[in-house]
Amino acid sequence: xxxxxxxxxxxxxxxxxxxxxxxxxxxxxxKELNIAFGSCNKHDLxxxxxxxxxxxxxxxxxxxxxxxxxxxxxxQLLREMYEAQNKVPVYNRxxxxxxxxxxxxxxxxxxxxxxxEFEAKAESQQVFLDFLNVSRDDPRRTREGVYHSFDYxxxxxxxxxxxxxxxxxxxxxxxxxxxxxxxxxxxxxxxxILGEQQWKWLEEQLQTSKADFNLIVxxxxxxxxxxxxxxxxxxPNEVSRMEQLISGSGAKGVIFLSGDxxxxxxxxxxxxxxxxxxxxxxxxxxxxxxxxxxxxPNAYRVGEVVSTESFGWLRLxxxxxxxxxxxxxxxxxxxxxxxQQY
Numbered sequence: 001x002x003x004x005x006x007x008x009x010x011x012x013x014x015x016x017x018x019x020x021x022x023x024x025x026x027x028x029x030x031k032e033l034n035i036a037f038g039s040c041n042k043h044d045l046x047x048x049x050x051x052x053x054x055x056x057x058x059x060x061x062x063x064x065x066x067x068x069x070x071x072x073x074x075x076q077l078l079r080e081m082y083e084a085q086n087k088v089p090v091y092n093r094x095x096x097x098x099x100x101x102x103x104x105x106x107x108x109x110x111x112x113x114x115x116x117e118f119e120a121k122a123e124s125q126q127v128f129l130d131f132l133n134v135s136r137d138d139p140r141r142t143r144e145g146v147y148h149s150f151d152y153x154x155x156x157x158x159x160x161x162x163x164x165x166x167x168x169x170x171x172x173x174x175x176x177x178x179x180x181x182x183x184x185x186x187x188x189x190x191x192x193i194l195g196e197q198q199w200k201w202l203e204e205q206l207q208t209s210k211a212d213f214n215l216i217v218x219x220x221x222x223x224x225x226x227x228x229x230x231x232x233x234x235x236p237n238e239v240s241r242m243e244q245l246i247s248g249s250g251a252k253g254v255i256f257l258s259g260d261x262x263x264x265x266x267x268x269x270x271x272x273x274x275x276x277x278x279x280x281x282x283x284x285x286x287x288x289x290x291x292x293x294x295x296x297p298n299a300y301r302v303g304e305v306v307s308t309e310s311f312g313w314l315r316l317x318x319x320x321x322x323x324x325x326x327x328x329x330x331x332x333x334x335x336x337x338x339x340q341q342y
Contacts, residue, residue: 039219109167149161187236193235265301
């Protein structure tokens with residue numbers, strides 16, 4: 001009897017001490033954190049990149065928005081499209097193996113270029129959270145907006161991931177009636193992207209962060225703002241507030257991850273008061289990209305625009321402070337990369 005009791009106790013000890021890797025467990029503490037992310041995905045097009053993502057064995061997958069293309073206030077239809085995405089064979093394998101984080105953009109939110117005015121946003125939020133398999137006791141189930149944070153403690157350092165909601169509270173956009181651009185900046189100073197409740201949350205998250213890297217996931221571009229489509233630059237007051245928050249908070253290694261544009265690019269800016277350059281890594285076009293792209297201005301662009309299907313890959317070295325960022329395509333092709341030391 002004593003022999004069986006010892007074996008049982010040892011078994012319980014081993015199980016309780018094992019680090020769980022998977023969608024609902026902890027990520028193994030390592031000196032490097034590997035993250036894959038992407039946006040603009042249609043379940044009924046060829047999903048060619050999931051096998052490449054799976055082959056890289058990421059620690060995390062982050063949805064950057066437009067995870068499906070629904071554009072509907074019909075919640076049954078919305079749910080069916082999410083379920084169809086979950087049934088895409090290789091993606092289904094990935095989501096069962098890798099921890100998933102993410103936000104939405106307009107097409108999965110339910111209204112093209114939509115914001116605070118979308119009447120079905122509360123219902124859509126619950127369907128989105130179901131898609132990500134968010135537990136019923138998670139704060140996102142009872143508060144407005146899908147914003148949330150995730151902390152990772154590795155060997156030699158830590159990472160905080162701040163996932164924003166740029167839809168739920170966003171003020172109406174101003175159409176450009178003078179040029180051929182779609183939108184013009186709101187210069188009133190009264191418009192918002194995040195809303196005050198989310199701003200207060202973000203301020204607390206950055207000001208208290210002890211992490212070596214702080215990744216901010218925004219479905220729309222933060223730095224590139226000359227193209228006239230959706231971006232943070234449509235609300236200059238919000239851009240200023242964000243830059244002042246980042247520089248004043250003392251948060252280390254802030255990097256933006258964005259999507260929406262059906263192109264991928266790196267943008268980098270020297271922000272006053274910030275001891276390192278601010279990078280915005282846009283990865284957009286998992287299943288469809290703007291292959292007819294001929295150019296657009298971006299004063300902060302580093303390298304070239306990638307206008308073919310791709311996903312983003314980040315390797316964060318917690319011992320050296322180096323981040324290696326890559327745009328990757330079908331077959332594991334490296335389309336462009338950027339290294340940044342923090």
